Amino acid sequence: LHINLPTKLHYGFRNFQSILSWELKNRSIVPTHYTLWYTIMSKPEDMKVVKDCINITRSFCDLTDVWVNRTDMYISQVVGYRENAVVVSCMGSFFLESDKPLDPPKFEIVDFTNNISVNVKFRLDSPRIPSEELQFYLAFIEEHAGNSVKRHQPQITGNITENFNYVIDKLIPNTNYCISVYFEPKDPRKINRSPLKCILFRPRRESESSEPATIGGILILFLLAAVCISTVMILKRIGYICLRNDFPEALNFYKLSVWVFPELPPLEKMATVEVIHITRKKKEWNYNYDDESDIENEVAPRVNSGGYTKHGLTGRLCPTSTTAASLEDCSLEDCSLEDCSDPSAEEPYLPEPKRDAETPAAPGPGPWQSEGTGGGYQTRGTLWQDPTSEEDSDSTEGSEGRIVFNVNLNSVCVRALEDDKDSEVTLMSPSPPEETAVLEEDLSETESSLLVASEEGTQLPFTDPSMECLRPQDALSDKSDTSESDVDMGDGYIVRQVNLKNFN
Amino acid sequence: MINKAFFEIVLVLLASSTVCSQELKLVLCQQRRVNQESLKLLNKLQTSSIQQCLLHRKNFLLPQKSVNPHQYQKGQVLAILHEMLQQIFNLFRATSSLDGWEESHTEKFLVELLQQLEYLEALMRLQAKKKSDTLGSENLRLQVKMYFQRIHDYLESQDYSSCAWTIVKVEINRCLFLVFRLTRKLSEQGMET
Numbered sequence: 099l100h101i102n103l104p105t106k107l108h109y110g111f112r113n114f115q116s117i118l119s120w121e122l123k124n125r126s127i128v129p130t131h132y133t134l135w136y137t138i139m140s141k142p143e144d145m146k147v148v149k150d151c152i153n154i155t156r157s158f159c160d161l162t163d164v165w166v167n168r169t170d171m172y173i174s175q176v177v178g179y180r181e182n183a184v185v186v187s188c189m190g191s192f193f194l195e196s197d198k199p200l201d202p203p204k205f206e207i208v209d210f211t212n213n214i215s216v217n218v219k220f221r222l223d224s225p226r227i228p229s230e231e232l233q234f235y236l237a238f239i240e241e242h243a244g245n246s247v248k249r250h251q252p253q254i255t256g257n258i259t260e261n262f263n264y265v266i267d268k269l270i271p272n273t274n275y276c277i278s279v280y281f282e283p284k285d286p287r288k289i290n291r292s293p294l295k296c297i298l299f300r301p302r303r304e305s306e307s308s309e310p311a312t313i314g315g316i317l318i319l320f321l322l323a324a325v326c327i328s329t330v331m332i333l334k335r336i337g338y339i340c341l342r343n344d345f346p347e348a349l350n351f352y353k354l355s356v357w358v359f360p361e362l363p364p365l366e367k368m369a370t371v372e373v374i375h376i377t378r379k380k381k382e383w384n385y386n387y388d389d390e391s392d393i394e395n396e397v398a399p400r401v402n403s404g405g406y407t408k409h410g411l412t413g414r415l416c417p418t419s420t421t422a423a424s425l426e427d428c429s430l431e432d433c434s435l436e437d438c439s440d441p442s443a444e445e446p447y448l449p450e451p452k453r454d455a456e457t458p459a460a461p462g463p464g465p466w467q468s469e470g471t472g473g474g475y476q477t478r479g480t481l482w483q484d485p486t487s488e489e490d491s492d493s494t495e496g497s498e499g500r501i502v503f504n505v506n507l508n509s510v511c512v513r514a515l516e517d518d519k520d521s522e523v524t525l526m527s528p529s530p531p532e533e534t535a536v537l538e539e540d541l542s543e544t545e546s547s548l549l550v551a552s553e554e555g556t557q558l559p560f561t562d563p564s565m566e567c568l569r570p571q572d573a574l575s576d577k578s579d580t581s582e583s584d585v586d587m588g589d590g591y592i593v594r595q596v597n598l599k600n601f602n
Numbered sequence: 603m604i605n606k607a608f609f610e611i612v613l614v615l616l617a618s619s620t621v622c623s624q625e626l627k628l629v630l631c632q633q634r635r636v637n638q639e640s641l642k643l644l645n646k647l648q649t650s651s652i653q654q655c656l657l658h659r660k661n662f663l664l665p666q667k668s669v670n671p672h673q674y675q676k677g678q679v680l681a682i683l684h685e686m687l688q689q690i691f692n693l694f695r696a697t698s699s700l701d702g703w704e705e706s707h708t709e710k711f712l713v714e715l716l717q718q719l720e721y722l723e724a725l726m727r728l729q730a731k732k733k734s735d736t737l738g739s740e741n742l743r744l745q746v747k748m749y750f751q752r753i754h755d756y757l758e759s760q761d762y763s764s765c766a767w768t769i770v771k772v773e774i775n776r777c778l779f780l781v782f783r784l785t786r787k788l789s790e791q792g793m794e795t
Contacts, residue, residue, distance in 0.1 A: 137656070140661060142661065168779075173653065191652045193772075
C-alpha cells in the first residue's frame with residue numbers, strides 16, 4: 099500500500115554522516131511520523147527497516163551505520179503515517195559512489211609569513227568510514243585570487259581520522275585569497291563546495307622581525323663582556339685577585355714574537371778597503387849600516403799577473419765612531435808582513451804604511467802608496483786615511499780614517515784574531531803563510547773592515563786551511579776584475595764594496 | 603659486457619618508470635571518463651524501473667578480494683584492471699536491445715573503454731619488462747572471467763530483458779567504481795615508486 103506523493107528525497111553526506119532526508123511537495127497531508135525501509139540491488143534481499151528511524155517525527159534519518167557499502171545501490175522507502183494510516187510512501191535509489199557527494203569538510207585558514215595554511219577538519223568520530231574508503235575521497239582546495247582559480251589536491255596518505263594541513267605558498271603579497279574545500283564527487287556535476295573563506299595575504303618581512311633580535315643579541319654580548327671586564331678590574335683593584343706578571347716559561351711569548359718575527363740579520367758590515375801593494379825586497383842585512391836601504395828596498399808596486407797589485411798593510415783599525423781624540427789611540431805600526439816582496443805571490447798584501455807618511459797620534463793619513471790595476475776592494479773603514487785619496491786627504495779631522503786596499507777576495511781567506519789591542523786580523527790565503535798579511539784591528543769597532551775579528555778570537559771560517567778557499571788560479575782571470583760595482587778611484591785603483599757576508 | 607648490460611637495464615628501468623608514471627596519470631583520468639559515461643547510462647534508468655526489477659535481482663558474486671587494492675602488487679592490479687575492462691567491453695559490445703539514446707551513449711562508453719584498455723596494455727608491456735610482481739595474475743584473471751561469465755549467463759537466462767539489463771547496468775556501475783578505486787590506488791603507488 100503505497101501512496102506516491104510527490105516527495106523529494108535527498109541523500110547527503112555531511113561530516114561523514116549519511117543522512118537521508120525527505121520533503122513533501124504537497125503539504126496538504128502531513129504525516130505525523132515516518133518509518134524508513136531499505137534494500138540493496140546487489141543481492142535479492144527483502145526490505146529492511148532502519149531501527150533508528152521507526153515512527154520518527156523528523157523528516158530525516160541517519161544512515162551512517164546502515165548504508166556502509168559505498169559501491170552498492172540502495173533502494174530506500176519512506177512511509178509516512180498519520181493516525182496509524184499510511185499517507186505517504188516514496189522510494190528512491192541511491193548509488194552511493196555517485197549519489198553521495200561528500201559535504202565539504204570544515205576548515206580553517208591561517209596566514210603565516212610566506213604562506214597560507216589550510217587546516218581541514220575531519221570528524222573525529224567517523225569510524226564508520228574505513229580508512230581505505232576515506233583515502234579515495236579526494237579533497238580539493240580551491241584558491242581564488244581575483245579572477246583566477248587554482249585547484250590544489252592535497253595528498254592524503256595513511257589513516258585519516260583527524261585533521262590535516264595543507265600549505266599554499268607562492269602567493270602574491272597584499273592579495274585577497276579565498277579558499278574553498280570540497281570532496282571530489284564521482285559525478286562532476288555534483289560538486290559540493292564549501293563556503294569561501296577569505297584572507298588578505300600580507301607577508302611579514304622576516305628581516306624586520308629578526309633585526310631587533312640581532313641588535314638585542316649584540317647588545318647583550320657587549321653588556322656581558324663589559325660586566326666581565328669590569329668585574330675582573332674591580333677584583334684586581336681591591337686585591338682580591340692578583341694578576342701574575344711572571345708567567346711560566348711556557349707562557350713566555352716574548353720569544354714567540356721572535357720566532358714569528360725573527361730578527362733580521364744584522365746589517366752586513368761593510369767596509370771599504372783599498373789594498374795598496376808595496377813590493378819590497380826582502381831586506382837582507384849585508385852588514386851595511388847604510389840607512390838608505392829602506393828606501394832602496396821600496397819597490398814600486400807591481401802588477402801581478404792576476405791584475406792585482408800587492409800591498410802590505412799594517413796599522414791599527416780604529417773605531418768608526420771616532421773623534422779626533424779617539425783617533426789618537428790609533429797609531430801606525432810597522433808592517434808585520436813577513437814577506438811583502440814576493441813577486442810570485444798573487445795574493446794581495448796589505449800595504450805597509452810609509453814611514454815617511456804622517457803618523458799622527460790620530461790616525462791621519464797613512465803613508466800609502468797604492469798602485470794596482472787589480473780589483474780593489476774598498477771598505478768603508480775607520481782606519482786609515484788614504485793619503486792618495488783627495489777626498490780623504492783633507493779629512494783628517496772629520497774623516498773616519500779609512501783603509502783602502504784592493505783585495506781579490508776570491509783568492510784570499512780572512513780570519514779574525516783575538517779581541518785585544520794586540521789582536522791582529524790576519525788576511526790569509528790558501529797559499530803559504532809567508533804571504534799572509536796582517537792587519538790589526540780594534541775589535542771595538544762597530545764598523546769593521548772586511549776583516550772582522552770575532553770576539554773569541556777564532557779564525558774566520560775560511561781561514562781554516564782545510565776550508566775550501568778559492569784558489570787564486572780559480573778566481574783570477576785575464577779579464578779585469580772590475581765589476582759593475584767597482585768604482586774607479588783613479589791612480590789605477592778600483593774599489594769595490596765588499597760584502598762581508600761573502601766571507602762568512 | 604656485464605657493465606654494459608647493467609647500464610642498459612638501468613636506462614630501461616628509469617625510462618619505464620618515467621613513462622609508467624605518465625601513463626598512470628592517463629589511466630586514472632581515463633578511468634574517470636569511463637565511469638562518468640557509465641553513470642550517464644545508469645542515470646537514465648528511472649527509479650520506477652529499478653523498483654520494478656527488484657524481483658530480478660541476482661547476486662553475481664563479485665570477487666571483492668580481487669578488487670581489494672591493498673593486497674596486490676602493481677602487476678597483478680594491472681592484470682585485474684585489464685581483464686575487467688575487457689569483459690565489460692565485450693559485454694556491452696554484444697548489447698543489442700538498446701534504444702537510440704542508449705545506443706549512442708553506449709557507443710561513446712565503448713570508445714572510452716577502448717582508450718582505457720590501450721593505456722593499460724601499454725603499462726602492462728612496461729611492467730612485463732621488469733618481470734616482477736606478475737605472478738598469480740592468471741588466477742586473478744580467471745576469477746574475473748568467471749564473474750562475467752555469470753553475468754552473461756544471467757542475461758541469457760533472462761533473455762536479455764530490460765530488467766535483466768537494468769540489473770546488469772547496476773552491477774557494472776558497481777564494478778566500475780571498484781575499478782576506479784584500483785586505478786586510483788595504482789596511480790598513487792606508481793607515483794610513489
